Amino acid sequence: MTGMTGLTVRKRLLGWLADLALILYFVFALFPIAWMVILSLKPANQLFSTYFSFTPTLGSYRTVLGDSEGIPFVRFFVNSLVVSVGAVVLSLVVGLPAAYASARWRFKGSENLMFTLLSFRFAPELTVIIPLFVLYQKLGLFDTYVGMIWVLQLVTLPLIVWIMRSYFADLTPELEQAALLDGYTRKQAFFKVALPLVKPGIAAVSLLAFIFAWNNFVFPLILTSNEAQTVTVGALSFLGGDRPKYNLTAAAALVSVVPPLLLALTIQRYLVRGLSFGAVKS
């Protein structure tokens, strides 16, 4: 043992310390989720017990997904899906041509336009929410799918335009020029050459935008009441009433995490493909 130098001992010790630090961070980061899982499994009468033992039950999930307690959680869930998917699809339809145009051509005010679009991402939503509320009330967009999809463009459109712009900028314009000389119009060159080549980017950015749209809280909170309400707001309904039902809220929150979680797992593959795309291009 005397052969072992102080250096290797220290190295090993540092390794252990690093592991310990990682475990601590892991516990810290995952604790809220673990807590929610425990909370969602507790029966209502043991909710506030301070000791750790309880009789686990799936009753909360049954209540939440069974639309009991007068709260249409399944509808909130469907609303979230419709609104988020709708917002992403609309952003793609509008945003892909915009991204392409801004990547390929400098036109008057193009940079200002792009910056304005970006500013939607970093301006707090709360700054515009009251005028939006008034407008929506007057236009009849309040508590509608159309209204929600529209307002979520503030979230999804800048993301899609800015990320797709860099994908298009990475493509050499000579590919589309070759298509023009092959006898295709500019529109055909876009659809047949440029668009297929940024597919990995479209997949990655769509998933990302979906998650942002899904997670949005402020817009549905103010601009919907019942018909178009989404899970992020709907899950809180369980806290109202005679006494807060934390177990139901926890179950609802965990259920609403599922779609973004599934997508986040798929996004990894696409993100890697999307990012390595530029490297393998000749």
Add this chain to the structure above:
Amino acid sequence: MSSSRTAIGLRGIRKTYGKTTALDGLELDVKEGEFFCLLGPSGAGKTTTLKTVAGLEQPDSGTVELDGKDMRGVEPYDRGVAMCFESYALYPHRSAYDNLASPLRSPRHRLPAADARDRIAAIAELLGIGGLLDRPVGQLSNGQRQRVALGRVLVRPARAFLLDEPLSHLDAKLRQQMRAELKAIGAVQNTTTLYVTHDSVEALALGDRIGVIRDGRIVQTGTREEIWYQPCDTEVARAFGRPRINLLPGAVAADGGFRSADGKVELPISAAASPGTEVLIGVRPRDLALGEGPGHELTGTVYVTEVLGRSVEVTVRLGEQHVSLVAPRADTAGLRPDDPVRLTVRPENLLLFEADRPERPGRRIGR
């Protein structure tokens, strides 16, 4: 073959990118059916010229004419020209076959699928890529990609072919072979071709006429003989021929002859320049002969010899200058450094230039 009708005409084309001037009043006439080589160093504006003809770049001023028609406002797909990009610009998500088929599936050059297949097979065979058609272009080597890119141009009918260094990425042997075959291809024989290269050998081998481009301007246009025997200035003279042309600095003497700067070389020429004018006298290495012969005689000493195969490049010291010459191997047997040698040059092979100036190379002022 080539008639006198102008197929591609560029009139006073100016194109700037920010502060850099790519084309500076470029004038160019390519005749119907002609194979025209545009030669110049990188950055001279060759690719910009092609893209301007194709309509991919809009000139700041000047006009592009195709078959005598002003092309202002005519979209690239309506100009009927085909272009081979130096970067290949192959569609990376498609197979080699689909790349070749792209023009034949477009609304403007559509062929029935069966005819397209035959044409593609014929062109692929010609270019030696017949066995690669199923592969995605990402799996092809650079040389193979370049041939696919060339094929995509040749497969379709066109008013003109615009080829941007289409052989540059082939290995030496294949390049030589393709160079020989390119002009024999029927489509190329029948179609006006504007061919861009930085390789003077390629330009001399291929071009019916050659245009030398420099700093966004055509400095000289002519047949290979004109470019070779009557270069407009020292830089054009230097651009063609390896080893390079010998240029001896000197001045016009009182008797109108040439006297080198060190006074060691005198040549009786009839210069159209006043005595005292600083000049360069040019003679190509293959026009200098070892030993006795007709023409002017020069004496010097051997500096170094290098065997090139069947011939030998001999560098000879003439006073303070070095000149190279290429001689058959038999004539150079036994030559050692510092051996005295006699050189002869025929008077008609001497070229006389003004001295180079910082702002421009010296112009030719006499034979």
